[in-house]
Amino acid sequence: MIYWQLFYEFFKIGLFAVGGGLATIPFLQELAEKYPWFDTAMLSNMIAVGESTPGPIGVNMATYAGVMAAGIPGGLIATFGLVLPSYLSILLIARALAKFRENRWVNAAFMGVRPAVTGLIAVAGVSMLRVSLLNETAFAASGAWESLFLWREWILFAVLFAVMWKWKKLHPIVIIAAAAVVGIVFGL
Amino acid sequence: MNIYLDLFLTFAKIGTFTFGGGYAMLPMFQKELCERHDWATKEEILDYYAVAQCTPGVIAVNTATFVGAKQKGALGAACATIGVVFPAVIIITIIALVLKNFADIPAVQHAFNGIRVAVAVLILNAVIRLWKSNVKTVWARLIFAASLLLMLFVRLSPVYPILGAAAIGIVCELRGKKI
DSSP: OHHHHHHHHHHHHHHHOBSSGGGGHHHHHHHHHHSSSOOHHHHHHHHHHHHHSSSOHHHHHHHHHHHHHHHHHHHHHHHHHHHHHHHHHHHHHHHHHHHHTTOHHHHHHHHHHHHHHHHHHHHHHHHHHHHHHBOHHHHHHHOOGGGTBOHHHHHHHHHHHHHHHHOTTOOHHHHHHHHHHHHHHTTO | OOHHHHHHHHHHHHHHSOOSSTGGGHHHHIIIIIIISOSOOHHHHHHHHHHHHHSBSOHHHHHHHHHHHHHHHHHHHHHHHHHHHHHHHHHHHHHHHHOTTGGGOHHHHHHHHHHHHHHHHHHHHHHHHHHHHHOOSHHHHHHHHHHHHHHHHSOOOTHHHHHHHHHHHHHHHHTTOOO
16 A cells, blocks of 8 residues: 555655755665656656755655655655654653753763754855855866856855844845845846 | 744744755744744754754754754644644645646746855854854864864764764863863
8 A cells, every 4th residue: 555655665764864854865766766656867856846945855855755656645644754753753852851951961962062063064054155156067067267156146145144244133034035036136 | 822833833934934954944943943932042952953963854853843842742842843844745745746847947946046045144154153152162163173074074974973072072071171
């Protein structure tokens, strides 16, 4: 029964894909080979859609794959399967953490972890900077330095950064919406 | 407002306006959870991220479950989790059924190119603020640099820098050094 298979497969992905949404891609590749639900060409389209729509990428991919396999109920069941293991494990951890929050050693471990997570977020920022401000494929093809820099994006970057710096209370939604409009108007 | 409804709506709002996955959601989490609501401190969100990286599942979903559970137990966690997933499920279902070439539409690509710049600005801004509040001592700077360099140049699972940093935190406490 396809619904049960979808639930089972995405529950497994939710259980074993450690490290965020992009970690689900190798698992989805396996699904493409094992089931007739979607093929690898459709998978690359799913990744493109998952990255250019709002929401957690892993969830986007599960919904897309489920809908391709078995329509709207398939999308719901695949998403439910993906989310259920993390929901259950985080509930348990949240209970334990509430109990040990004041523990000296737990607290010391988290003091060490915070700078590391700040580093991980900085890495995410660097890779977002690379894809948004540099055209590495054009540079690799032509070897000309002027093709590497997307200068209009650099201007947008500088303007948005200055705006964030001046108006610290600004909601991120405003920045995102403004950037989308600028992107369409100037054809970035 | 009813707290369960508030959890659902707040996380639905976060889910609607974040592009680029878990880390890109951080500025939105900070704004909605620390500033507009009093649901978590910025340090707690970092702790949730650390745990989310080391446990299975999607980071944004794990963080939503954490915050909901802290407010209102299992039911609160369910409301927050369904909220963060809800917009994505609706949007993706529509795209998968009727807009299969969504990612190839020129306007979508232009908007997305702009949004990526905004997301880079938001993440960088968040990193600068986190640096100011959490990376003050020599040890903290070393941990930050090590995790940044390891992730940039060695294609490592983020689990290792986090576990290593937790161990350093405990050793520092044993030796009476502050991080």
